[in-house]
Amino acid sequence: MSTADEGRDPTTWPELSAQLRESRERSETYLRKHHGRSASAAPGDLAWRLAPAAEAITWLAIGVGPGGVEPLFRLYEPLLARALEEFPADLTKGKLVDALSLIGFVHAGQACGAPMPDAAHELAQRLLPGLARQRTQLTEVEQQTAGFAALGTGALDFDALTPFLGGGSLAGTIAPGQTFALNAQGFARYLASGLRAGSPAEALRPAWIDFMRHFPLKLASKSLRWVDLLFASRAFYVRLERRPAMAAIPALRELAETL
Numbered sequence: 001m002s003t004a005d006e007g008r009d010p011t012t013w014p015e016l017s018a019q020l021r022e023s024r025e026r027s028e029t030y031l032r033k034h035h036g037r038s039a040s041a042a043p044g045d046l047a048w049r050l051a052p053a054a055e056a057i058t059w060l061a062i063g064v065g066p067g068g069v070e071p072l073f074r075l076y077e078p079l080l081a082r083a084l085e086e087f088p089a090d091l092t093k094g095k096l097v098d099a100l101s102l103i104g105f106v107h108a109g110q111a112c113g114a115p116m117p118d119a120a121h122e123l124a125q126r127l128l129p130g131l132a133r134q135r136t137q138l139t140e141v142e143q144q145t146a147g148f149a150a151l152g153t154g155a156l157d158f159d160a161l162t163p164f165l166g167g168g169s170l171a172g173t174i175a176p177g178q179t180f181a182l183n184a185q186g187f188a189r190y191l192a193s194g195l196r197a198g199s200p201a202e203a204l205r206p207a208w209i210d211f212m213r214h215f216p217l218k219l220a221s222k223s224l225r226w227v228d229l230l231f232a233s234r235a236f237y238v239r240l241e242r243r244p245a246m247a248a249i250p251a252l253r254e255l256a257e258t259l
Helices: 013-038 047-064 066-086 093-111 123-133 140-153 158-165 184-197 201-220 226-240 245-256
Strands: none
Touching (some): 013 047, 013 066, 013 201, 047 066, 047 093, 047 226, 066 093, 066 245, 093 123, 093 140, 093 226, 093 245, 123 140, 123 158, 140 158, 140 184, 140 226, 158 184, 184 201, 184 226, 201 226, 226 245
16 A cells, blocks of 8 residues: 555554555455355355455445445345344354344444345344343454444443443543543443433544544554444444434544544
C-alpha cells in the first residue's frame, strides 16, 4: 500500500482509506470467490463461514458506502437463508462462534439496507442470551464482540451484557468528556453506562471520536474487528443519537474522513 510501510498493517484512517482504494477490486473478487466456496459447505457448516464475509462487507461498506456493497450482500442471501435454517434451536458449545458470525453478518446486511430473511429478524435477541450463559467458552476477543453486539442491538439488558465487558456493575452516571485511548473495554462500559443513564450524546462524543481514532491500531493488533466498530457505531448513532439505522455507516464514514 502506498501510505503504510511495506509489510505493516495500516494504523491510521488515512492509511486504511488508501488500502481500501488499492484493494477494493480484490476485496470484491474475494467475496465472490468466498461465496462460491461457501455454497458447497456441508449441512450445519455454513454459519461460521459467514464471519470473514461480514468483515469484508463491513470494511467495504465503510470505505465505499452501503450502496456499493448491497449487491454483494444480495449474492449471499440464499446462503444466509440456508445458514439460518440449518442453525440449531439450542445453542451448544460448538456453535457459539457460529452464532456470533451469524449475528455479525446479519447486522452488516441490515446496516447496508439489504433485505433479510424472516429468520434473521430478532436474531441477536434469540442468540445473545445463550452466548451470555456460556461466555466462558469464548475467547476474550469473542466476548468483546458479543458485548459490542449487545450494545448495538439492545438485545440484552445492561446487567446481562456487563460480563462480556469485564464484569462488575456499570457506573450509575458518567463524567462527560472522558476518553479511553486503546482501552476498548473501558469505552464499551462507558457507552453502556451512558445509554443506561440516558446521557446526552454530546457527553459521550469525545469518547466515541477517540475510540474511532484508535480503531486502526486496535484492528492492526487484532484486538478489534470491523464488526465491532459497526456494532459500536449503531450504539452511538442509532441508540444514543436516535438516528435511523441506515444512518450509522454514513455518519461513521464522515467522521473517519476527519481523523
